[in-house]
Amino acid sequence: MTSGTFAVLGLYSDPQKIVDAANNIRPRKLGRLEAYTPYPVHGLDRAIGLAPSRLGALVMGMGILGTSLALLFEWWTSAVDYPLVTGGKPLFSWQAFVPVMFEVTVLFATFTAGLAMLFVFNKLPFFGHPVLHSEAIKDITRDKLALSIENSGSKFDAEVARQALLENGAESIEVVPVPAWNRPLSLVGLLRTMGAIVAACVVAGVGIYGVQKLLPIVPPLVRMHNQPKLNAFRSSTFFADGRGMRPAVWGTVARGHLPPAFATPEEAGDMIGNPLPLTQQTAERGRKVFSDHCAVCHGAVGDGVALLSRAYGGKPANLLSNELRGRPDGYIYGVMMLGKNAMPSYAPDLDDSDRWSAVHYVRVLQRAQNAKDEDLR
Amino acid sequence: MTTEASRSPLVRNLLVALTLVGGAGAAGVYVNAGPERFWANWLVWTLFLLTIGLGSLFLVALERLVGAHWSVPMRRVPERMASLLPLAIPLLLVAFLAVPVLFPWTYPEAAHNPILVAKAPWLNLPFFAVRLAACAVVWSLFYSFYVRGSLRQDDSKDPNFTVRARRLAPPFMVIFFFTVTIVAFDWISGLEPEWYSDMFGVYLFAGTFLSGIAAMILGVFGLKRRGRLPDVQSKHFYNLGTLGLAFTVFYSYIGFAQYMLIWYANLPEEVVWFKHRIEGAWQPVALLLPLLHFLIPFFLLVGGQAKKSPAVLRIAAISILLGHFVDLYWLIFPVLGAEPRLGWPELAMACLFLGLGLLQIRRVMARGADMPVGDPLLVKGLEWQL
Numbered sequence: 001m002t003s004g005t006f007a008v009l010g011l012y013s014d015p016q017k018i019v020d021a022a023n024n025i026r027p028r029k030l031g032r033l034e035a036y037t038p039y040p041v042h043g044l045d046r047a048i049g050l051a052p053s054r055l056g057a058l059v060m061g062m063g064i065l066g067t068s069l070a071l072l073f074e075w076w077t078s079a080v081d082y083p084l085v086t087g088g089k090p091l092f093s094w095q096a097f098v099p100v101m102f103e104v105t106v107l108f109a110t111f112t113a114g115l116a117m118l119f120v121f122n123k124l125p126f127f128g129h130p131v132l133h134s135e136a137i138k139d140i141t142r143d144k145l146a147l148s149i150e151n152s153g154s155k156f157d158a159e160v161a162r163q164a165l166l167e168n169g170a171e172s173i174e175v176v177p178v179p180a181w182n183r184p185l186s187l188v189g190l191l192r193t194m195g196a197i198v199a200a201c202v203v204a205g206v207g208i209y210g211v212q213k214l215l216p217i218v219p220p221l222v223r224m225h226n227q228p229k230l231n232a233f234r235s236s237t238f239f240a241d242g243r244g245m246r247p248a249v250w251g252t253v254a255r256g257h258l259p260p261a262f263a264t265p266e267e268a269g270d271m272i273g274n275p276l277p278l279t280q281q282t283a284e285r286g287r288k289v290f291s292d293h294c295a296v297c298h299g300a301v302g303d304g305v306a307l308l309s310r311a312y313g314g315k316p317a318n319l320l321s322n323e324l325r326g327r328p329d330g331y332i333y334g335v336m337m338l339g340k341n342a343m344p345s346y347a348p349d350l351d352d353s354d355r356w357s358a359v360h361y362v363r364v365l366q367r368a369q370n371a372k373d374e375d376l377r
Numbered sequence: 378m379t380t381e382a383s384r385s386p387l388v389r390n391l392l393v394a395l396t397l398v399g400g401a402g403a404a405g406v407y408v409n410a411g412p413e414r415f416w417a418n419w420l421v422w423t424l425f426l427l428t429i430g431l432g433s434l435f436l437v438a439l440e441r442l443v444g445a446h447w448s449v450p451m452r453r454v455p456e457r458m459a460s461l462l463p464l465a466i467p468l469l470l471v472a473f474l475a476v477p478v479l480f481p482w483t484y485p486e487a488a489h490n491p492i493l494v495a496k497a498p499w500l501n502l503p504f505f506a507v508r509l510a511a512c513a514v515v516w517s518l519f520y521s522f523y524v525r526g527s528l529r530q531d532d533s534k535d536p537n538f539t540v541r542a543r544r545l546a547p548p549f550m551v552i553f554f555f556t557v558t559i560v561a562f563d564w565i566s567g568l569e570p571e572w573y574s575d576m577f578g579v580y581l582f583a584g585t586f587l588s589g590i591a592a593m594i595l596g597v598f599g600l601k602r603r604g605r606l607p608d609v610q611s612k613h614f615y616n617l618g619t620l621g622l623a624f625t626v627f628y629s630y631i632g633f634a635q636y637m638l639i640w641y642a643n644l645p646e647e648v649v650w651f652k653h654r655i656e657g658a659w660q661p662v663a664l665l666l667p668l669l670h671f672l673i674p675f676f677l678l679v680g681g682q683a684k685k686s687p688a689v690l691r692i693a694a695i696s697i698l699l700g701h702f703v704d705l706y707w708l709i710f711p712v713l714g715a716e717p718r719l720g721w722p723e724l725a726m727a728c729l730f731l732g733l734g735l736l737q738i739r740r741v742m743a744r745g746a747d748m749p750v751g752d753p754l755l756v757k758g759l760e761w762q763l
Contacts, residue, residue, distance in 0.1 A: 042763075052681065052682065056680060056681055060679065060680075087641070087643070095636070095637050096641065098633060098637065
């Protein structure tokens with residue numbers, strides 16, 4: 001009889017009685033104690049001797065693993081494998097890494113909590129429980145509480161268990177046999193499951209394809225995007241030469257973009273002076289041009305120390321140097337037009353008044369760094 | 378038992394002596410160390426007491442708002458901790474004298490600063506005083522309603538008070554958030570009026586709420602150790618610990634979000650505020666914050682069993698309160714200079730305010746029954762199961 005018994009169930013109506021019964025039976029070690037109840041009963045987990053769940057520790061461990069992996073990954077991608085300066089920040093910027101570390105921690109922790117709960121601690125996949133085939137299950141799912149002494153090996157004796165439950169106030173007793181089917185992972189079962197998955201995929205795929213082909217689905221809010229138009233840097237069939245972007249008409253020059261009449265900055269210095277008067281307005285405009293185009297390398301005060309030069313180790317000119325203070329305005333203008341050393345020409349980016357305003361502003365910066373007493377008055 | 382010992386006049390006399398020594402020291406601070414340092418200390422300690430009181434009042438109202446049962450047997454503790462408000466509100470009113478000393482928008486130079494001129498409709502003395510008075514009135518009214526009303530209910534056993542307290546909770550929440558934001562903007566970020574952060578109000582609220590929880594934990598165990606509150610059990614602590622853990626994370630989240638956005642945008646007028654606080658001599662203080670306010674309480678409280686352990690909860694609560702104090706110090710003191718000031722003036726002011734705060738807590742801990750015996754929800758709270 002011992003080998004054929006899965007468990008002995010004792011049914012109760014009163015939650016307090018089942019807790020007391022479990023507390024009395026637990027020290028006798030008649031078998032594994034389990035309880036089946038239609039609603040949670042406070043204190044029953046301790047009464048049947050359930051150890052505190054180890055899920056929390058597992059979640060903690062996996063969470064810390066997630067944090068560490070995210071940090072390792074971000075360090076490797078941003079600082080080692082593909083170093084790329086973003087926004088002038090250091091390559092290893094932990095501040096920027098924290099959100100990703102946080103998300104990966106939560107991802108690892110929640111997936112561990114869900115999956116470990118189902119597959120490790122609740123022992124899924126589990127296709128049927130012997131108690132589901134008992135007579136008592138109808139009552140258990142309604143209003144009765146079942147205390148179950150389950151077969152845990154040699155020391156288990158169904159008769160002793162039955163007596164123990166009766167002595168502790170069980171209203172009725174049922175002996176649940178080990179069910180005949182005990183091979184949940186049979187070949188037929190697996191094949192049926194896989195067949196069902198394949199069938200579901202086929203139905204879903206054909207369905208989605210059919211809906212997209214047969215039903216006139218209008219994409220929302222992209223009609224303006226799809227109108228005929230010219231795109232920058234794209235070819236076009238509208239013009240004979242096949243170019244989308246139009247070159248300037250032959251023989252014309254855009255306002256403020258006359259080609260220079262000089263070949264070197266030195267020549268420019270000899271040839272031309274600043275046609276713009278130095279006013280509050282031109283200086284303000286120069287400051288805007290300078291901070292938009294020049295400050296990124298030459299520095300906000302023009303001393304040649306700036307984010308980019310620091311990051312890449314370049315050596316932009318110090319505009320405050322004595323040499324540059326001695327150069328004429330036209331020379332600075334010429335460098336902007338033609339470029340110098342690593343500095344490219346800024347002729348396409350700035351128009352004439354922008355350049356001359358920037359020259360004024362460079363002079364302002366030089367003056368500010370070499371202020372005399374009367375400047376302060 | 379020890380209930381009698383805790384009422385011994387010796388402790389009271391020691392606290393009175395501490396306060397008097399602190400008071401004398403504080404006068405010395407004003408004369409010898411200058412009004413700036415005096416008022417900075419005053420502000421830190423006043424806000425410390427005020428935020429604990431506000432956090433406790435918030436806990437009381439929060440219980441009413443969500444209809445919680447588990448916390449009813451312990452509610453007398455935050456109600457008593459909220460009695461720091463009648464102490465801190467007058468201290469904050471006195472701190473109005475600090476405004477012309479510490480707050481740059483009151484200086485004559487402010488008229489030449491375009492940012493401060495633009496902010497003048499908000500940052501001007503009459504409107505500042507109006508906001509301060511409005512906050513003080515609102516807090517006093519809510520304090521009187523929730524705390525005194527609950528005490529009256531002990532005798533009257535009037536169940537209608539429980540209903541009225543719940544009805545008032547939603548408007549309380551809205552008004553409370555406004556007042557905490559005003560405190561944060563006026564009294565802390567107003568010290569560097571060119572700085573700007575949307576999130577600062579929420580940041581102070583997170584610290585306020587968290588220190589309210591920490592004070593509640595310490596209060597509950599203080600009473601339990603003296604044999605009072607025998608019916609409050611580990612199931613009740615567990616929820617306190619959970620709340621503490623959740624809002625430890627919330628505080629850290631808000632604190633970091635504020636820092637990261639400013640760090641990322643790197644705008645000069647915003648980033649300089651952090652530059653003064655996390656570089657140079659202030660760096661060790663800044664590093665204390667994540668330690669005391671996040672790492673210690675988080676890892677102490679994250680385990681399930683730990684939330685039922687009085688020792689663990691107490692250490693976490695002490696860490697949070699220390700962290701909250703360091704937080705206020707770190708927010709306010711950098712306006713005095715690039716070096717953290719920590720010397721006899723700070724010690725003297727600490728004696729004064731700690732003495733005042735502890736005397737007040739000691740006084741109110743004897744007030745009324747230890748549990749809200751008139752609240753019809755008390756039975757549910759005692760029977761409540763985890």
